[in-house]
Amino acid sequence: MERIWSTEIRQHVGERVRLAGWLHHLRRLRGVSFLILRDAKGLAQVVVEDPAVVEQLAQLHHESVLTVDGTIVAEPQAPGGVEVRQPSVEVLSPAACPPPFDLFRPVVKAQLPTILDHAPVALRHPRHRALLRIASASMAGFRATLRSMDFVEVQTPKIVGAATETGANVFTVDYFGRPAYLAQSPQLYKQIMVGVFERVFEVGPVFRAEPHDTPRHLNEYVSLDVELGFVRDHTTVMEVLTRVLQGMVSAIRDEAADAVAQLGVVLPEVPQPIPRIHFADAMEMIARETGDDLSREPDLAPEHERWLGDWARREHGSEFLFVVGYPMSKRPFYTHPDPARPGYSNSFDLLFRGLELVTGGQRLHRRADYLAALAARGMNPEPLSWYLEAFAHGMPPHGGFAIGLERWVARLVGAANIRETALFPRDMNRLAP
Amino acid sequence: MERIWSTEIRQHVGERVRLAGWLHHLRRLRGVSFLILRDAKGLAQVVVEDPAVVEQLAQLHHESVLTVDGTIVAEPQAPGGVEVRQPSVEVLSPAACPPPFDLFRPVVKAQLPTILDHAPVALRHPRHRALLRIASASMAGFRATLRSMDFVEVQTPKIVGAATETGANVFTVDYFGRPAYLAQSPQLYKQIMVGVFERVFEVGPVFRAEPHDTPRHLNEYVSLDVELGFVRDHTTVMEVLTRVLQGMVSAIRDEAADAVAQLGVVLPEVPQPIPRIHFADAMEMIARETGDDLSREPDLAPEHERWLGDWARREHGSEFLFVVGYPMSKRPFYTHPDPARPGYSNSFDLLFRGLELVTGGQRLHRRADYLAALAARGMNPEPLSWYLEAFAHGMPPHGGFAIGLERWVARLVGAANIRETALFPRDMNRLAP
Numbered sequence: 121m122e123r124i125w126s127t128e129i130r131q132h133v134g135e136r137v138r139l140a141g142w143l144h145h146l147r148r149l150r151g152v153s154f155l156i157l158r159d160a161k162g163l164a165q166v167v168v169e170d171p172a173v174v175e176q177l178a179q180l181h182h183e184s185v186l187t188v189d190g191t192i193v194a195e196p197q198a199p200g201g202v203e204v205r206q207p208s209v210e211v212l213s214p215a216a217c218p219p220p221f222d223l224f225r226p227v228v229k230a231q232l233p234t235i236l237d238h239a240p241v242a243l244r245h246p247r248h249r250a251l252l253r254i255a256s257a258s259m260a261g262f263r264a265t266l267r268s269m270d271f272v273e274v275q276t277p278k279i280v281g282a283a284t285e286t287g288a289n290v291f292t293v294d295y296f297g298r299p300a301y302l303a304q305s306p307q308l309y310k311q312i313m314v315g316v317f318e319r320v321f322e323v324g325p326v327f328r329a330e331p332h333d334t335p336r337h338l339n340e341y342v343s344l345d346v347e348l349g350f351v352r353d354h355t356t357v358m359e360v361l362t363r364v365l366q367g368m369v370s371a372i373r374d375e376a377a378d379a380v381a382q383l384g385v386v387l388p389e390v391p392q393p394i395p396r397i398h399f400a401d402a403m404e405m406i407a408r409e410t411g412d413d414l415s416r417e418p419d420l421a422p423e424h425e426r427w428l429g430d431w432a433r434r435e436h437g438s439e440f441l442f443v444v445g446y447p448m449s450k451r452p453f454y455t456h457p458d459p460a461r462p463g464y465s466n467s468f469d470l471l472f473r474g475l476e477l478v479t480g481g482q483r484l485h486r487r488a489d490y491l492a493a494l495a496a497r498g499m500n501p502e503p504l505s506w507y508l509e510a511f512a513h514g515m516p517p518h519g520g521f522a523i524g525l526e527r528w529v530a531r532l533v534g535a536a537n538i539r540e541t542a543l544f545p546r547d548m549n550r551l552a553p
Numbered sequence: 554m555e556r557i558w559s560t561e562i563r564q565h566v567g568e569r570v571r572l573a574g575w576l577h578h579l580r581r582l583r584g585v586s587f588l589i590l591r592d593a594k595g596l597a598q599v600v601v602e603d604p605a606v607v608e609q610l611a612q613l614h615h616e617s618v619l620t621v622d623g624t625i626v627a628e629p630q631a632p633g634g635v636e637v638r639q640p641s642v643e644v645l646s647p648a649a650c651p652p653p654f655d656l657f658r659p660v661v662k663a664q665l666p667t668i669l670d671h672a673p674v675a676l677r678h679p680r681h682r683a684l685l686r687i688a689s690a691s692m693a694g695f696r697a698t699l700r701s702m703d704f705v706e707v708q709t710p711k712i713v714g715a716a717t718e719t720g721a722n723v724f725t726v727d728y729f730g731r732p733a734y735l736a737q738s739p740q741l742y743k744q745i746m747v748g749v750f751e752r753v754f755e756v757g758p759v760f761r762a763e764p765h766d767t768p769r770h771l772n773e774y775v776s777l778d779v780e781l782g783f784v785r786d787h788t789t790v791m792e793v794l795t796r797v798l799q800g801m802v803s804a805i806r807d808e809a810a811d812a813v814a815q816l817g818v819v820l821p822e823v824p825q826p827i828p829r830i831h832f833a834d835a836m837e838m839i840a841r842e843t844g845d846d847l848s849r850e851p852d853l854a855p856e857h858e859r860w861l862g863d864w865a866r867r868e869h870g871s872e873f874l875f876v877v878g879y880p881m882s883k884r885p886f887y888t889h890p891d892p893a894r895p896g897y898s899n900s901f902d903l904l905f906r907g908l909e910l911v912t913g914g915q916r917l918h919r920r921a922d923y924l925a926a927l928a929a930r931g932m933n934p935e936p937l938s939w940y941l942e943a944f945a946h947g948m949p950p951h952g953g954f955a956i957g958l959e960r961w962v963a964r965l966v967g968a969a970n971i972r973e974t975a976l977f978p979r980d981m982n983r984l985a986p
Contacts, residue, residue, distance in 0.1 A: 216946070275976060
């Protein structure tokens with residue numbers, strides 16, 4: 121008999137079917153017992169009346185792997201309106217011991233570090249699985265949107281020869297006896313690839329050796345990167361980002377509907393266009409409205425991002441807000457200045473529900489501008505010669521952005537700690553599982 | 554005016570359009586000149602008669618970035634039957650110097666190391682781009698096939714705490730003052746994820762610190778990984794792999810037709826089923842037919858793989874051949890033995906055109922079997938405790954495989970060196986670009 125998914129049993133009322141999965145829970149009542157079987161897609165309720173089968177199940181630890189043959193019966197009382205009766209059970213793989221926490225309860229009742237220590241088991245919990253399904257659907261929506269717009273997928277190297285992008289916060293690798301580094305982002309490579317394909321994207325790991333232990337940082341995370349050529353300026357990039365976000369939200373709606381329901385997530389509307397405010401105007405407004413003195417620190421603190429998030433919701437009915445024109449002094453060397461407003465840049469942050477989710481902008485595209493920008497920052501162009509070669513040979517005006525996948529999911533579901541949304545998070549103290 | 558792609562001009566005969574791209578070539582003849590403009594998708598021939606425009610173009614280096622407005626005219630002599638006339642040209646971004654080699658010639662006339670040193674320019678050559686388009690289409694076909702079969706995409710960590718999978722050939726990372734390692738594969742994580750989603754896949758970088766400099770190895774490459782639960786044995790895995798390869802070939806046919814034509818690639822038929830031979834039978838046949846003494850070395854040398862590839866083509870009309878049942882002694886600790894044939898395993902290699910392309914098989918799924926397998930190899934289970942936890946809590950019979958993306962593309966197009974098919978290859982001596 122061909123196995124079917126737990127989510128398919130409604131279409132098989134009256135039939136004998138085969139299910140397979142994990143012993144999620146066994147409730148023993150007088151006269152009848154209920155086996156909840158979990159497979160990759162959901163749960164099925166199995167009514168066990170035969171005392172021999174009850175006895176067989178009672179001797180198993182939760183999470184044992186079973187095959188269950190049974191008859192599907194409509195039962196209004198059962199979850200989903202159907203249940204499995206007259207089961208015969210085969211034990212495919214017995215669990216060796218009870219799980220470290222109950223997976224059948226609505227949430228895992230343990231502290232986050234304990235949950236992370238036991239991730240191989242904790243991730244099986246339906247809520248944890250739902251987070252990962254949202255991540256998976258997000259990646260699919262990201263790629264599908266970009267492919268429909270003629271973007272080409274690339275995979276750039278993660279071991280790099282020079283710690284060049286910002287100089288700090290890189291992990292060092294012993295590369296056959298000489299130092300190499302883990303890429304902090306595919307930035308330099310994706311720009312080079314604009315010279316090849318004009319429009320490229322990448323989904324891959326990035327590595328940040330930041331010695332911070334906060335609920336919103338990881339030392340390794342998944343970056344959704346985009347770069348495109350022949351832009352007008354940063355606003356072309358913002359238009360592409362808007363479409364990408366719309367595609368990600370609709371992929372979640374279409375492909376992870378169960379996960380959205382499971383988590384009670386309210387998916388955001390992505391307005392067309394997303395409202396925008398210039399950095400200088402934002403600073404002025406915040407200073408005026410909050411009384412904070414922002415004149416000495418030309419940057420948005422987290423509380424100012426939250427304030428702007430509230431403002432965007434109130435004034436524009438939007439959960440997204442572009443802050444454009446960050447000061448050049450706050451942006452990396454490849455940032456394109458705003459030709460109309462000295463000191464400010466053609467760059468943006470996208471705030472989502474009051475938190476920075478995406479950074480992007482237009483980049484320099486002329487070799488001479490790069491040499492000047494590096495010189496102004498006292499940076500040596502020599503270790504970047506391979507990168508600068510691309511600009512010696514004709515690069516169009518271009519720009520791009522990067523979305524942190526885990527941060528996106530965390531903000532979407534309202535997770536208090538980004539570690540809840542990473543598969544196996546890496547932080548200063550955590551290298552396993 | 555909205556810009557169109559070079560590949561779209563045929564649909565605009567008689568219209569004035571805007572193109573944008575790179576100055577690929579300028580042929581100056583008496584009275585008329587031909588500008589070949591390259592964009593991300595192809596080439597367009599622009600006829601330049603106005604001496605002022607010829608002069609403007611003649612002062613530019615190749616690879617300068619241009620916008621060209623012109624009228625599309627049907628011209629049987631022109632490549633593709635159409636050309637652009639009465640152009641007006643705007644220089645968006647002039648090249649600072651000539652490229653290190655001519656990109657307009659049929660192939661880049663330089664030695665491979667020179668080509669790799671100048672990859673930011675060399676990758677713009679239509680042949681090099683075609684290789685990358687085939688890689689991109691392969692990834693898309695891989696994912697689409699697996700998603701249609703209910704596989705969930707995961708992204709597992711690349712920085713790991715223990716150099717455990719094989720012990721050797723790992724890169725060491727300085728992780729906040731203590732040693733960590735770069736993952737040689739997502740093997741252990743993808744197995745854990747079978748307990749969560751039953752069926753998972755990943756496309757991501759893997760790192761091998763192998764101190765070899767050969768035309769078929771890279772120290773960092775892109776691995777296409779699959780793992781699935783509730784398998785009968787390794788043959789279920791082989792069935793999934795067959796469908797995945799069919800999906801990859803059809804994605805290349807559909808999405809990279811221009812690249813296939815450009816490179817003159819003959820796409821393989823993926824037979825259903827792919828022929829298979831047991832390792833022991835293969836060894837016996839090779840010994841008999843070639844006279845080689847294989848009794849002391851229970852493995853297939855590259856020349857034996859080639860011999861088997863020829864045999865499969867001759868006997869089965871197939872460019873693919875499964876070699877199943879490799880000796881347990883040649884496989885990693887997680888390999889499932891063949892219950893019917895002591896000493897042999899439920900594993901396989903897939904040969905493609907006489908070269909190993911994929912390794913896979915069934916894995917152990919019971920904790921006790923893992924402990925016994927590790928003990929038999931003298932391996933300490935303690936650093937693997939996080940991995941073994943998954944098996945303490947119920948894991949179904951499962952298996953999987955991994956395809957090396959660059960090797961797949963190299964074999965498909967007949968590249969002599971795998972470095973030709975990697976974006977920015979990493980080897981013992983190459984960390985840049």
